[in-house]
Structure formats: structure tokens, C-alpha cells
Amino acid sequence: MQKLVIHGGNPLCGEISISGAKNAALPALCASLLTNDTLKLRNIPDLKDVTTMMNLLKQMGVTILTNDPSEMELSAAHLTNPTAPYEMVKTMRAAILVLGPLLAHKGEAIISLPGGCAIGLRPVDQHIKGLQAMGAEIKIEHGYIHAKATKLVGTRIVMDIVTVTGTENLMMAACLASGLTILENAAREPEIIDLAQCLIKMGANIEGAGTDVITIQGVEALHGCMHDVMPDRIETGTFLTAVTASSGEIHLKGARADMLDAVIDKLQEAGAIINSEENWIHLTMNKPPKSVSLRTAPYPAFPTDMQAQFMTLNSVANGTAIITETIFENRFMHVQELRRMNAEITVEGNTAIVHGIPKLDGANVMATDLRASASLVIAGLVAQGETVIDRIYHLDRGYERIEQKLVHLGARIARIN
Numbered sequence: 164m165q166k167l168v169i170h171g172g173n174p175l176c177g178e179i180s181i182s183g184a185k186n187a188a189l190p191a192l193c194a195s196l197l198t199n200d201t202l203k204l205r206n207i208p209d210l211k212d213v214t215t216m217m218n219l220l221k222q223m224g225v226t227i228l229t230n231d232p233s234e235m236e237l238s239a240a241h242l243t244n245p246t247a248p249y250e251m252v253k254t255m256r257a258a259i260l261v262l263g264p265l266l267a268h269k270g271e272a273i274i275s276l277p278g279g280c281a282i283g284l285r286p287v288d289q290h291i292k293g294l295q296a297m298g299a300e301i302k303i304e305h306g307y308i309h310a311k312a313t314k315l316v317g318t319r320i321v322m323d324i325v326t327v328t329g330t331e332n333l334m335m336a337a338c339l340a341s342g343l344t345i346l347e348n349a350a351r352e353p354e355i356i357d358l359a360q361c362l363i364k365m366g367a368n369i370e371g372a373g374t375d376v377i378t379i380q381g382v383e384a385l386h387g388c389m390h391d392v393m394p395d396r397i398e399t400g401t402f403l404t405a406v407t408a409s410s411g412e413i414h415l416k417g418a419r420a421d422m423l424d425a426v427i428d429k430l431q432e433a434g435a436i437i438n439s440e441e442n443w444i445h446l447t448m449n450k451p452p453k454s455v456s457l458r459t460a461p462y463p464a465f466p467t468d469m470q471a472q473f474m475t476l477n478s479v480a481n482g483t484a485i486i487t488e489t490i491f492e493n494r495f496m497h498v499q500e501l502r503r504m505n506a507e508i509t510v511e512g513n514t515a516i517v518h519g520i521p522k523l524d525g526a527n528v529m530a531t532d533l534r535a536s537a538s539l540v541i542a543g544l545v546a547q548g549e550t551v552i553d554r555i556y557h558l559d560r561g562y563e564r565i566e567q568k569l570v571h572l573g574a575r576i577a578r579i580n
């Protein structure tokens with residue numbers, strides 16, 4: 164199993180490019196299932212989850228041409244097998260996103276209940292409830308969702324909970340349903356807008372993406388298009404947080420500040436100087452960080468996918484921070500690993516209290532999920548001495564060439580077998 168070895172203490176300085184967003188690329192890949200034409204996608208990040216999704220689509224019969232890892236042409240014209248087997252979806256939550264498109268376009272889907280980061284129970288009841296409201300017959304047997312529908316029918320769906328992939332799945336399914344679908348209490352994440360833009364280029368009739376009411380007037384068929392996947396706001400936030408914690412200066416090309424307001428506000432509160440324009444962000448940090456309290460919530464509030472990285476920032480900040488996680492019930496697994504590095508964190512229910520200390524101590528730690536891994540990388544970068552991070556396959560699900568990017572910024576980090 165591969166590990167990362169980090170020698171902490173170097174400030175991070177330099178310029179890197181932000182990759183395409185994992186959480187936008189994965190739904191866009193699934194949108195290929197909605198048409199018999201070719202969907203061309205650009206700015207696809209080279210990540211484990213993308214490879215898993217490509218393999219999943221290929222075994223269904225989707226043909227995928229790739230000249231460059233960041234560009235793909237997908238065609239579902241000869242789909243043979245509307246099944247997502249357990250072995251292929253157990254590591255990836257986004258696999259559930261094949262359900263809506265398969266059902267809407269092919270009338271059938273057999274999908275293993277998905278895995279992904281072990282950060283909570285993560286049921287898919289809202290996806291199922293929405294598709295049932297559109298007329299699908301759905302049974303769950305032996306860990307598989309068996310769904311059938313001759314033709315989905317548009318309807319009004321009020322989601323009980325704000326769900327990102329739930330909104331994406333129902334929005335994709337509704338594109339080919341007959342009549343009007345109204346999704347209420349929809350998620351407002353930028354990745355939903357990105358997917359809607361791709362679907363609209365494919366001929367879908369969607370209004371309101373980015374608000375909590377999305378209306379979709381179904382069409383007979385969708386066609387191919389070319390779509391550029393949006394930049395990864397969580398990768399962007401992770402690098403900005405790493406530099407705020409470790410001092411230095413970073414210029415992020417291809418990054419979008421308008422999608423990161425809540426994170427940028429907190430980094431400024433911690434002491435970072437941040438400038439940005441449409442497609443870059445520049446951050447300078449020349450003093451020890453101040454503690455910043457936060458509460459995660461659906462977009463546009465502070466993202467749960469940045470909570471772990473801010474836990475590390477607060478571990479080395481001046482003062483005490485209170486971090487409340489409201490989205491996932493088990494997303495503090497990085498705390499016990501940060502404590503191995505002497506971080507002073509106590510957890511009470513869904514709240515962590517972090518007393519900042521001047522320096523963490525390098526240690527052997529274990530990555531438990533994707534963003535927990537990122538928090539440990541930042542911890543290693545600011546710690547005294549050597550940190551060895553085990554189980555970094557979690558990191559490879561969501562960060563493209565992370566150690567090359569960090570080495571370019573002056574970090575002492577290497578991957579070992």
C-alpha cells in the first residue's frame with residue numbers, strides 16, 4: 164500500500180493550476196447515458212473516481228474515447244447492460260448517479276447501493292422517493308436497487324433534505340420525463356449549475372439550477388454536445404487552507420473565487436490576504452493564523468468537504484475554534500489522527516473544540532476518508548519532523564497529482580510503496 168512521507172516546516176510558495184472538479188465531472192460522465200449521441204467532455208480530472216466511473220460506464224456498453232486524460236468522448240448508443248455491480252460502486256458514492264439517466268433513457272436500472280467516503284449512513288431514500296413519484300417501480304433486493312419505468316412522468320417533488328446527488332439524479336431523470344417536473348428544496352451547489360449547463364447544451368429544458376426550485380420541462384430526446392467541467396472548488400479551498408496554515412504565497416490559475424465565498428471569508432478572518440479575478444485566486448499569508456469557528460451547511464454556507472482541512476488550520480492557530488458539522492454524522496475521523504500529532508481537539512456530539520498550538524508533531528497517521536486525508540497532508544506540511552500518511556488511496560479519489568503540485572510549491576513530500 165502506498166504512503167506519503169512529509170517533512171514539515173517549509174512555507175508554500177508558487178503558482179499551480181486547479182483541476183476540473185471531481186463532483187462535477189462524475190455527474191457529467193453519467194449524463195452521457197441520456198443520449199445516443201456523443202458527449203464530449205473537457206477539463207476532466209485524472210482521478211481514481213473518474214477511472215472507476217469510466218470502468219462502470221464501459222461495462223454497461225458505453226464507448227469512451229480518450230486522446231488526452233482530460234478530454235473524453237462518450238457514446239451510450241450501444242448500451243447492453245444497465246447494471247452497476249457492487250464491486251465497481253462500493254468505493255464511489257457518485258455511482259448512484261447512473262440510476263436516474265439509465266431509468267429515463269433505457270427504462271431499467273439495476274444499481275448496487277453505493278459506497279464512497281465512510282462519513283455517515285448516506286441513504287439514497289430521496290433519490291428513490293423522487294423517481295417513484297415520477298412513476299418508477301423500485302424494489303431493493305440483496306443490496307441492489309431494481310428500477311423500471313416505461314416512461315417517467317413529470318411531477319412536483321419536495322425533497323425532505325437538501326441532497327446534492329439526489330438533486331442531480333432527479334434533474335437528469337426529469338430531462339426525458341413527459342411533462343413538467345418541479346424539484347423543491349433542491350441543492351444549490353455550483354456542481355448542480357455545471358451539470359444543468361451541460362444538460363441544457365444537450366437540449367434539456369431546465370430553469371432555476373442554483374436556486375432551491377428547479378423546473379424541468381421534459382423533452383423527447385437529448386443530443387450530444389461539448390462541455391467544459393468547472394474547476395474544483397474543494398481542491399482550490401484545500402490549497403488555500405494549506406498556505407494559510409503553513410505561511411507563504413500561492414497563485415491558483417483556473418480557480419473561481421465566486422464559488423468559495425464562505426471559505427474565503429474564513430481564510431481572511433484567519434489572516435490571509437486574498438485577491439482574485441474571474442479565473443485566478445492569489446493568497447498571501449505572512450503571520451501565524453487566527454482561530455476561526457465555523458458551521459457546515461448546504462451551499463452557499465461553509466462546505467462540509469472543507470471542514471477537515473479547517474480542523475488542521477485551527478490546530479495551529481492562535482486561539483480556540485468551535486467547528487460544528489451538520490451534514491454528515493461521522494465526519495470527525497481525522498480528529499483522532501490529528502491528536503496523534505499533538506493537536507488539542509475535543510469532540511462533543513457534532514461539535515469539535517480546537518485549541519490551537521504553535522506546532523504539530525510529525526507522526527504516523529492513517530487517512531480515513533478523502534478530505535480527512537487532505538487535512539492530514541496539511542498537518543504534515545506544518546508539523547515539526549516527519550509525518551507518514553497511510554491509506555492514501557482515499558486521497559487519490561479526489562486530488563489530481565497532489566504531491567507533484569505540493570512539491571512545485573516547495574513542500575518536502577514523497578510517495579513511497
Ligand SMILES: CC(=O)N[C@H]1[C@@H](OP(=O)(O)OP(=O)(O)OC[C@H]2O[C@@H](n3ccc(=O)[nH]c3=O)[C@H](O)[C@@H]2O)O[C@H](CO)[C@@H](O)[C@@H]1O
Nearest residue numbers: 186257285286287288289290324325326327328468490491
Ligand atoms: C459525489 C458528490 O457530489 N459528493 C458530494 C455530495 O455527496 P452526496 O450527494 O452523497 O451528499 P448529500 O447532499 O446527498 O447528503 C447530504 C445529507 O443528506 C443525507 N441524505 C442524502 C440523500 C438521501 O437520499 N437521503 C439522505 O438522508 C445524507 O446522509 C447527508 O446527511 O454532497 C456532499 C454534501 O455537500 C459532499 O460532501 C460530497 O462531496
Ligand SMILES: C=C(OP(=O)(O)O)C(=O)O
Nearest residue numbers: 256257279280468533534
Ligand atoms: C465526500 C466526498 O466524496 P463522495 O461523495 O464521493 O464520497 C468528497 O468529495 O469529499
